[in-house]
Amino acid sequence: MAYKGTIGILTGGGDVPGLNPAIRAVTIRAKREGYRVIGIRRGWAGLVEILRDENVDNSGNFIELTTDIVNRAGRTGGTFLHTSRTRPSHLPKANLPEHLRDSYTANINDVTPEVLKNIDFLGLDFLIPIGGDDTLSYAQRLHEEGVKVVAIPKTMDNDVPGTDYCIGFSTCVTRTIELTHRLRTSAGSHERYLVIEVFGRYAGFTALLPTMAGAADRCLIPEHPIEMELLAELATKDRNRNPSKYSVLLVSEGAVLKNDKEMSFESSEADQYGHRKLGGIGDRVAAHLKELSPKYNDGRTINVLNQRLGYLVRCGEPDALDSMVPMAFGNLALDLVLAGTSGRLVSIHNGRYDTVPITTVTGQKKIIDVQKYYNTERLRPKYESFMHQPLFIMTSDK
Template sequence: MRIGILTGGGDVPGLNPCIRSVTLSAIDLGWEVIGFRRGWQGVLAIDPDDPASVAAGTLRLDREAVRGIDRMGGTILHTSRTDPRTLEEGDRTAHVLHVLDRLGVEAMVTLGGDGTLRFSAHLSSLGFPVISIPKTMDNDVFGTDYCIGFSTAISRSVEAINALRTTIESHERIGVIELFGRRSGETALLSGFLAQVDRTIISEVPADPAVLLPLLVADRRSRPAGYAVCVISEGASLVGEDHADERHRAASHRTMLTVGRRLAQVIEREARVGTVVQDLAYLMRAGEPDAMDRMVGFAFGGLAVQLIQQRQTGRMVTLTSGRYHHVPADTLLGGTKLVDVPNLYDATCYRAKLQRIEGMPMFLY
């Protein structure tokens, strides 16, 4: 049997351990594994009648090809943000199926976020065997409690926030630290909680400067060192602004200041306090995976191959209530995964809320 594997969307630590796990699990069954470079974009670029095109768009995965990659961040297969159904030239799903057929690929394992896995669900609906593996540092794929990359993003963020305290404190300012998270504020919520910052602004709840600024000023005055720290999601909004379209664009496509910098301007103008502004951005997803993302990457990869072996395709592997499971591949189409604000967030004081612990899920599911 020959299976294919690709990574799409933003890179995250934990993809390479998953690629290694899929490859070694398949080889143990006597299968071949072909990696597609640059996600669905790479598949679209392949002309199966042109050997040079096939060589440029694929990578044969064997034991030597995946040796040691679990210690590396990013993805050896590279990635792209491409949905073959939404191109200027029209829907090219037929070309994808043609390439897979001509290359003898009998099943696909796709690692991606919402966009990549939506197309995977589409292929599954057409009858092509697919196993989807959710990955996103924002942890926002609907249908799973955990996505590859989330834990490392939190670890990187907490380290950076605590390191920045030295500069913020030295200058007795208010620190505004912006984290990735366009739709979901879970990354900011958990990072802010673990770093024990003063206030955290999430994507789901607009921040009212008239309420937030007095809190930050009071936080700064209450501390002998004379500083305060605020974490904010990149997708957050400030009351009185109308930037809904802007905040959901990719960072490279935005035409205005980030919400963190806009908040800092309001602080300096209204509260008359200096700020330190830092966008952690791609540093959150840089470097090697932590223990959690290595473990989940290995487990998701192994489960994907087991499902193909059992002919249970058209599935998305998940972590649910702390256990590995799988659900229909189109489950992610059924909703939007956001922070459970009533149970996990106090919108009146902009902080994580942990009033009830018993029976609650662990933040890192």
Template sequence: MKRIGVLTSGGDSPGMNAAIRAVVRKAIYHGIEVYGISYGYQGLIEGDIKKMELGSVGDIIHRGGTMLYTARCEEFKTLEGQKKGIEQLKKHGIEGLVVIGGDGSYRGAQKLSEHGFPTVGVPGTIDNDIPGTDFTIGFDTALNTIIDAIDKIRDTATSHERTYVIEVMGRHAGDLALWAGLADGAETIVIPEEEHDMNLILANIKRGVERGKKHSIIIVAEGVGSGFDFGEKISAEMNVETRVTVLGHIQRGGSPTGADRVLASRLAAKAVDLLLEGKAGMTVGIQRNEIVYHSINDILDQPHKIDTDMYKLSQELSI
């Protein structure tokens, strides 16, 4: 293999630039040419492809977002769109592709693999919802952004003696809500993987009020529903002043943490190794601090699972 491509797709996540940098420099170290594909699968179809050099990825490891930009592409979900993409890859002499992104990006990579084009997926998403890896690139940064925001909100909640409902991202996964809730001592964490009882949530708030607690923090994962709906229910049922904060896309930006920079570098470098070893149709991940790889078909067949022990611990500590 003499020439590979790299693209980022779907939602951006902090650490994607570190991953791009690792792909480019690892490949060049081994004498392989690298081509960057801008705007994900849309750019692939349109042929927005340029050769990258060592200097192309200089001074980007600390930057959030993705220098290759990203876009969602409905056309690539079709057979015709996939064939257009492969034609562009062949036109540029690209023999293998590294795809950095989440679930949707992986499904695109899977289609390329099914058509016989060597592809390796690197998990880049703040949601941490990709099976086969303990952590995805961007999760740690987003988590720390949420923690910082909750710390600030808690100051106001204490000053005004209010109950705050905080809605966090994560799509259909509750990892961000669970980890942030445990890290910030939230009284209640509501995630899509576990059933919640509104009566129990209200009872927890009431119990805190009765023992003299001046404020409460309730974290709701967006996959469960609207934080405003939870806030209205609490206000309607209890005589407590309630405020709702939806953190939104602030969670996706910012300079990546050291953990995300290192993780991105390790995973992306392994993706290049797999292509050079002829192991295509794979995804890379980290499990128990070891870099691993799995068949992309096996990964996409697995459901996302939450750490149930951590969820139980959060309940035990929030009494």
């Protein structure tokens, strides 16, 4: 069969609900338009580890996608192509595939020349990576190398610059609200503070929006350091005026205490993008709250129910929005392919689908405008000025 061209698609970074619907949308539209679609396995790792030999089994690195394959997967969460945090421009020697170890001997290696050769080996006319700013920063590198790239944004944190919305964000917010409300029964039964750690390395959207929707009394975000005395006073007042004697706080994983020099990490080990695994700020806030509680509760200690939501909000099937937006993003990406346009990131701005240059991904940071959306004296969202705001209120780039 003669094809108009071949499109490669991959998913990188953390898994989120909505990736499989996006892969499905790209594949269905592409095949209808006469294109062949290759699914790259394990993100950028698949493009690093390919053996350029037609007689070698590369099924662990890529697969030709069919309508049947993507239709089965399109209803599910996660990514059936699998994912990784591989960064080909900064690949540690220990992570090199065996066939490259004689050619690259440094402790950290840039194997982009191999990636470019593998793209040629696969005959890819366009590459569609789906990921956050780390995955897409390498996509920008390939764009600069002459690869025709059309990028799709995804991340639970919703912090990819250039777009109001990233795949996975709605499900994250939906699950955070749902699970927080479920945990209320235990917090109320024991008359405790309820401290819940949620996603959000640099941006606090996943804490601020659920709080705005009524999931919590207060929220702590990376953009504003935590003043524990103020938090303890507010949380205790919330608890004591609640008939069930509990209060609820959402804490972004990237939040820091006022005098901290860095975020709270699980270990010193970093991934190839330089990120150490976050975790522990919820534990620290919970411990400080318990310690300070007698000061604001007539000398009596208040215990804490402390929970990290973690993968509970990113596993399973997508919600309605994370089923529809990936469909639109996938088709928008194909519109660009059909027009011969590359070097773009599909996006939403003020409620309308659009595209921006892929260089936007590395050109700025997308974080909450604290002055506009966060009440630093009340440690909660500002409930004002909703007229003409986008659907998710504080997520539009200015």
